[in-house]
Amino acid sequence: MSDRHMICPPKHVAIIMDGNGRWAKARGLPRSMGHRKGVEAVRETVRAAGDLGISYLTLYAFSSENWSRPEAEVNDLMGLLKAFIRRDLAELHRENVRIRIIGDRTNLRGDIMPLLLEAEETTRNNTGITLLIAFNYGARDEMVRAMRRLAAEVAAGTMSPDDITPARVSASLDTSGIPDPDLILRTSGEERLSNFLLWQAAYSELMFLPELWPDFTRETLIHAIERFQRRERRFGGVTAPSLAVGS
Template sequence: MSSQPPPLIPRHIAIIMDGNGRWAARRSLPRAAGHREGVRAVRRTIEASIDHGVRWLTLFAFSSENWRRPVDEVTDLTFLLRHYLRSELKELAEAGVRLHVIGERDRFGPALDQELADAEARTAGNERLNLVIALSYGARAEIVAAARRIALEARAGALDPAALDEEGFTAHLATSGMPDPDLVIRTSGEQRLSNFLLWQAAYAELIFDDTLWPDFGPANLAAAIAEYARRDRRFGARPAPVAAR
């Protein structure tokens, strides 16, 4: 019987799914083909996260800056999102996945907004994996919106600014009630957060994988988790002194 301790599994993994367009370009395919292949990578990653015992998985699916892309690409991404909800929701629900959506989802229109709300309600009782989809999301806008809500509460006399602390501020964010990510992965070799979970990722471990998102799979996730387990997370504290022998 092995005496090795069990691997350290991050409770919450957040992923910046990058590289769909480059994946398609390298194959002389339209960008839409890269996005469609990226959906398959989402499916693989959800399954692998469940297998590893990850409890929270946040995927950066559409940033607030993505609205600047050509209209046809935004339309294709919106279609893929609606198709994913309709084709995968039953399987997600049966697998014990609970869906959460953060971001300015109303920008996608009332019909899709309602479909997202229905999907959240349908999976609300599931506990195996919390899947958070960031749609039309930007961390700076999220922080500004939280500050605005706090200011309004203070003006109404419902909040004492002197008593506000980090926990109180966090409660006004879109991720209220969710644990901060332990591990943030970005694919495609880019090394930046791109306005993703800036407050929440303050102490997250960062891993940058050169793999383009459509090629990301269980082996990539396992390698990231293994690297995470090797790191010494001190949260700003000094390491304990090593006793002299």
């Protein structure tokens, strides 16, 4: 039975999926087993987000800094991502999921980029939930690439420095055309953004959950959204009646 009508969901939820290694260590297992269990949590979360009526789900799959991890772990993560796409793409397509990749696409090794591009192209015209996969992604790198594009336009004379507005910057980012996240979740109890959607997070609600990512479930997502709905979002304004003019 769908939970779609149980709650009014945020339009865009972004998740920093953290804690795979600690989940495995606590059970005396290799880190690779934590990553495999984390993929199962991804599958459940994508299904739950679609059922709940969330329009956009962004998952921080692999950061531009993750390349510094041990080579064996990087290779395992690449293998899991490729396996996920090969195994799940057809089902995601049937479920009307649209996949979009954000992050630096240059100089990626092997067959990972063709697979990501295939996932985007296959699902391009789908109209259900949009799944954004942040791969080889870092927010500072994203902003630098955006600034370079804008600077090139200024240098070419196609725009002036005065034309650079917040809206123009947003349109130059990897998430162009995607609304900023209403809610950003991070699992494992860590309380930082770790170079994730720094521009887009200006007015996002942040929530740091104690659960390790492999333990993240549909119920975890529902409870987080219920907490989100109890928050008052002012976007820099003041809504308290006692602060009104003349009070």
